[in-house]
Amino acid sequence: MSDETLRFLHHPTSQPCRAVHQLMLENDIAFDDVVVNLMDGENETPEFRQRFNPTGQVPILVDGDFVLWESAAIGFYLNERFALPAHWLGATMRQRARVQQCLHWHSTYLRRGAGAFFYSHFAECIWGRRDYSREIAKGRHVLAESMGHMQGWLEASPYVCGDEISFADLMHYHEFVSHQAGAILSDDDWARFPAVRAWFDRITERPHARAVSEMIMQVGAMRQAGTLIPMTRRTSLAKGTELDPVIPA
Ligand SMILES: N[C@@H](CCC(=O)N[C@@H](CS)C(=O)NCC(=O)O)C(=O)O
Structure with a gap:
């Protein structure tokens, strides 16, 4: 698994982005904060879609060469990656x-x-x-x-x-x-x-x-x-x- 710092691509007006953001902050997970300018269509460019997410949506998590989108999947990944306290994604x-x-x-x-x-x-x-x-x-x-x-x-x-x-x-x-x-x-x-x-x-x-x-x-x-x-x-x-x-x- 990569030791590089995670990159979190998001926009603060977005509900699912804020949920992931809060999860990371509450659990002291270090990350590079990358705001994607949804207002001017930065996420619409072919480069963005090819590199990060074919749907053009945020949030996106980049962990080394692993790129993940969809907030629920990101929560699931962070839970295992950082062994979060069990209440976040369930103990049993x-x-x-x-x-x-x-x-x-x-x-x-x-x-x-x-x-x-x-x-x-x-x-x-x-x-x-x-x-x-x-x-x-x-x-x-x-x-x-x-x-x-x-x-x-x-x-x-x-x-x-x-x-x-x-x-x-x-x-x-x-x-x-x-x-x-x-x-x-x-x-x-x-x-x-x-x-x-x-x-x-x-x-x-x-x-x-x-x-x-x-x-x-x-x-x-x-x-x-x-x-x-x-x-x-x-x-x-x-x-x-x-x-x-x-x-x-
Ligand atoms: N099901 C997705 C929804 C993500 C989503 O709705 N992202 C919006 C911001 S709230 C977005 O990126 N909109 C820009 C677009 O669709 O081009 C998730 O939970 O991650």
């Missing part, structure tokens, strides 16, 4: 399976709720002012349904997979950080899911949670003030989630 066969379950659910369901944030704040920066209300409504629906599930789990235990924090909590948590940054959830929304709110506040108090979220909070504040962020391209969430065919490819 069943706990590990439970963490995997939550990571899959995050990827296939909760993450879709990010459309509420994306179409409220980033779509206008990319395609201009249009009616995105149907996409926003879809995202909000997924988000509310997700919070309903999470309320049940978090009434039963303090973290989504049980009594201790896992990587799945970080992945879930950073979706909500973006919703907070964009004021997607009102006090009334949160009040419907008090266990989710308490969990969110608990993780916010952890070391590094606020630091890795600084930029998205600033971007959210700018968007709420009406400032347009120059963005030239679709981000992953918009790919294939459009309800309205008039949104250009």
Whole structure:
């Protein structure tokens, strides 16, 4: 195995990037911090795609000659590579399976709720002012349904997979950080899911949670003030989630 320092390619506005970033910081894993400029399409170049990730997405971990993308896989790799405390990816066969379950659910369901944030704040920066209300409504629906599930789990235990924090909590948590940054959830929304709110506040108090979220909070504040962020391209969430065919490819 290579002794070179890991390289972490990411962007601080990205939910899965922030989750991996927090995992590494909480576990004192040394890495070279490489911010990929998603706003100007650096990740779209053929060189980038060939060298790092054919999908053009971040996060990406580079460990010597091994290049890995997809945040859940990166968490799994870091866990074994650095023998992380067992609670992060699970101590027993069943706990590990439970963490995997939550990571899959995050990827296939909760993450879709990010459309509420994306179409409220980033779509206008990319395609201009249009009616995105149907996409926003879809995202909000997924988000509310997700919070309903999470309320049940978090009434039963303090973290989504049980009594201790896992990587799945970080992945879930950073979706909500973006919703907070964009004021997607009102006090009334949160009040419907008090266990989710308490969990969110608990993780916010952890070391590094606020630091890795600084930029998205600033971007959210700018968007709420009406400032347009120059963005030239679709981000992953918009790919294939459009309800309205008039949104250009
Ligand atoms: N399933 C992927 C999703 C990664 C993802 O959505 N990355 C976004 C930033 S949040 C991205 O790189 N967007 C740029 C693009 O798709 O071109 C993971 O969990 O790593």
